[in-house]
Amino acid sequence: MAHNHQVADLYRRMGFSIEGRRSQCLFVDGRFIDELYMAALLPGQIRPIRRPEPPVSARRKGQSSDLDNALATGNYELPR
Numbered sequence: 763m764a765h766n767h768q769v770a771d772l773y774r775r776m777g778f779s780i781e782g783r784r785s786q787c788l789f790v791d792g793r794f795i796d797e798l799y800m801a802a803l804l805p806g807q808i809r810p811i812r813r814p815e816p817p818v819s820a821r822r823k824g825q826s827s828d829l830d831n832a833l834a835t836g837n838y839e840l841p842r
């Protein structure tokens with residue numbers, strides 16, 4: 763809740779940031795108040811996103827993909 767500044771400050775000190783605010787969505791003690799949406803990214807949980815390889819039909823003949831190379835050389839790791 764946006765009016766609880768002590769808790770919002772605690773979350774900020776713990777690495778959270780405000781991602782959004784929903785205006786006058788909660789009815790507390792006879793009045794409407796805002797709600798804050800806060801989030802934090804956990805270390806080690808972010809992985810880079812690679813662009814997918816184009817389908818074989820879209821590649822030029824004789825051109826191999828990273829997947830083709832990995833399968834041919836055995837240089838790949840299965841997800842756990």
